[in-house]
Amino acid sequence: MSEFLPSLSALRAFEAAARHLSMTLAAKELHVTPGAVSLQIRDLEAQLGVRLFERKTRALALTVEGADYFATLQTAFRLMREATAAIAARARGSVLNVTCTAGFATYWLVPRLARFEEIHPEIDVRISASHRVLDFKRDGIDLAIRHGLGGYDGLVSERLVDDELVPVCTPRLAAQLGDHPSPDTLAGFQLIHDVYRHDWKLWLEAAGATKVDASRGPIFMHGNGAYEAMKAGLGFALMRRSFLKKELAEGAVVAPFPLGVASRLAFHLVYPGAALERPAVAAFRRWLLSEVKS
Known part of the structure; x- marks a missing residue:
C-alpha cells in the first residue's frame, strides 16, 4: 500500500504562500485567485491534521510545523526545478x-x-x-x-x-643536480610515482641508468598527488610534456633530462x-x- 501524498497543486500553493507569506502574492505567482490558494492550503491542513499558518489580521506566519514542512518542500521543489531544467537542456x-x-x-x-x-x-x-x-x-x-x-x-x-614522458622537478631541485647531470644522478633524489608506477622503470632503462632503483619512492594512487608532491620539492615525477607545456615554457617546472620515453599507453x-x-x-x-x- 502506497503512503499518502498530498496533491501537487496543494503543495505548490503552500510553498508559494510560505515563501511570500502572502496569499495574494502566491495567487499572483500561480495565476489563480487568493481564495483558491487559501482553499488549497486549508484542504492540505485538514489532510495533514496540523495547522501550517497562523492567520492574523493582514499578516501570515508559519507555525513550527509549517516552517519545518516548508523547509523540506523548498528543497524538493528546487530539486524538481533543477531536474526539469537539466532534462530540457539535454533535449535541446x-x-x-x-x-x-x-x-x-x-x-x-x-x-x-x-x-x-x-x-x-x-x-x-x-x-x-x-x-x-x-x-x-x-x-x-x-x-x-x-x-x-x-x-x-x-x-x-x-x-x-x-606524447613522451619526461622527469620534471622544481627549479630549486634542478639546481642541485650540478652542471652536467646524467640519469644516474637521480639515485641521490626521490622518485615520485603515480598510479602508472612502472613508467619510471621504462624511462630509466631507456636512459641507460644503472644506479637508480626504480621501485623506491612514494606512490600516489589518486588525483594529482604525484604532481603536487613534485611541486612541493619532494622529488622528481614523470609527466607528459603536453600536460606541463605552459609550466615548462614559463620555467615554473624544469625537465633537466631531454630524453622522453613513449609508452604504449x-x-x-x-x-x-x-x-x-x-x-x-x-x-x-x-x-x-x-x-x-x-
Whole structure:
C-alpha cells in the first residue's frame, strides 16, 4: 500500500504562500485567485491534521510545523526545478557530460576549455573526474577520456594524447643536480610515482641508468598527488610534456633530462558510435582533435 501524498497543486500553493507569506502574492505567482490558494492550503491542513499558518489580521506566519514542512518542500521543489531544467537542456542538445581522469582534467582539458566555451557558448560542458569504468547510458555520459591501450568493446576509441614522458622537478631541485647531470644522478633524489608506477622503470632503462632503483619512492594512487608532491620539492615525477607545456615554457617546472620515453599507453577519446548524432558531442570531439594537433 502506497503512503499518502498530498496533491501537487496543494503543495505548490503552500510553498508559494510560505515563501511570500502572502496569499495574494502566491495567487499572483500561480495565476489563480487568493481564495483558491487559501482553499488549497486549508484542504492540505485538514489532510495533514496540523495547522501550517497562523492567520492574523493582514499578516501570515508559519507555525513550527509549517516552517519545518516548508523547509523540506523548498528543497524538493528546487530539486524538481533543477531536474526539469537539466532534462530540457539535454533535449535541446546543450548539455555535454564528459568523464576523464583527474590528471587529464587538471593538466590538459581544463586549461584549454575556455577556448571551446568561446566557440560554443551554448553548450554546457560538465566534467566528471573519475578512473571508474562507466556505463554511458546508465550514467548519462556522452564522452569519456581514458588512459590505456584503447580498443573498448562496442565503443569507438580514438587516440588523443600519447606524447613522451619526461622527469620534471622544481627549479630549486634542478639546481642541485650540478652542471652536467646524467640519469644516474637521480639515485641521490626521490622518485615520485603515480598510479602508472612502472613508467619510471621504462624511462630509466631507456636512459641507460644503472644506479637508480626504480621501485623506491612514494606512490600516489589518486588525483594529482604525484604532481603536487613534485611541486612541493619532494622529488622528481614523470609527466607528459603536453600536460606541463605552459609550466615548462614559463620555467615554473624544469625537465633537466631531454630524453622522453613513449609508452604504449595513451589517452583515448571513447564513445558509443551513435553519440556523434548529437551536435554538441560532435562539436566537442572536433574541438578535442583540433587541440591535440595544435
